[in-house]
Amino acid sequence: DADVTQTPRNRITKTGKRIMLECSQTKGHDRMYWYRQDPGLGLRLIYYSFDVKDINKGEISDGYSVSRQAQAKFSLSLESAIPNQTALYFCATSDIQGRREQFFGPGTRLTVL
Amino acid sequence: DQQVKQNSPSLSVQEGRISILNCDYTNSMFDYFLWYKKYPAEGPTFLISISSIKDKNEDGRFTVFLNKSAKHLSLHIVPSQPGDSAVYFCAASGGGAGNQFYFGTGTSLTVIP
Numbered sequence: 001d002a003d004v005t006q007t008p009r010n011r012i013t014k015t016g017k018r019i020m021l022e023c024s025q026t027k028g029h030d031r032m033y034w035y036r037q038d039p040g041l042g043l044r045l046i047y048y049s050f051d052v053k054d055i056n057k058g059e060i061s062d063g064y065s066v067s068r069q070a071q072a073k074f075s076l077s078l079e080s081a082i083p084n085q086t087a088l089y090f091c092a093t094s095d096i097q098g099r100r101e102q103f104f105g106p107g108t109r110l111t112v113l
Numbered sequence: 114d115q116q117v118k119q120n121s122p123s124l125s126v127q128e129g130r131i132s133i134l135n136c137d138y139t140n141s142m143f144d145y146f147l148w149y150k151k152y153p154a155e156g157p158t159f160l161i162s163i164s165s166i167k168d169k170n171e172d173g174r175f176t177v178f179l180n181k182s183a184k185h186l187s188l189h190i191v192p193s194q195p196g197d198s199a200v201y202f203c204a205a206s207g208g209g210a211g212n213q214f215y216f217g218t219g220t221s222l223t224v225i226p
Contacts (some may be wrong), residue, residue: 037217042117042202043157043216058213080154090156100145100206102214104156 004105019026019078033072036087081112119217130191136203144207
């Protein structure tokens with residue numbers, strides 16, 4: 001079983017709809033992240049959380065919100081989706097100690113029409 | 114402003130030869146650098162990292178070189194294999210970046226059998 005899972009894997013929605021992307025991990029890591037990938041722009045950080053009570057904005061948080069329901073779960077919400085939020089979204093985790101590498105989920109492809 | 118840049122969107126190399134992927138950064142406070150590999154329909158996976166106190170780190174066929182004065186790092190793959198064909202992202206963190214990671218735009222490597 002995958003250590004970091006994301007649901008749904010693909011989603012098509014319409015402008016103005018509320019969307020939630022979910023992330024679960026079994027790695028026991030405290031740190032969790034949400035990124036989006038756009039062609040030509042690489043991965044950009046949306047939000048990150050270092051524990052259940054800690055939420056931090058990343059580089060591009062406008063239009064997004066997050067919820068850390070438990071150590072293992074970190075959800076990303078688009079309250080009112082717009083077409084330029086069409087992208088590939090990745091959840092990632094990392095440990096407090098160690099080499100700082102992140103472990104990524106398989107991604108969610110979101111299309112906003 | 115892109116703090117981590119990969120100026121070559123793509124690279125093709127013959128099997129058995131060396132692949133060299135390059136990455137430049139602008140923030141002199143970055144103190145930790147990572148390379149990730151990404152296959153289609155999968156999340157990025159960690160490949161190799163280097164701390165700013167070193168100028169070289171080697172792991173099997175993969176070597177990362179860091180030139181702090183030039184704010185440049187490179188990933189060498191020797192010998193290249195067809196299974197190395199993927200998109201490679203460099204990432205940086207530390208210092209003024211806080212706990213955030215900044216990713217480059219990626220280089221698509223094709224290893225020709």
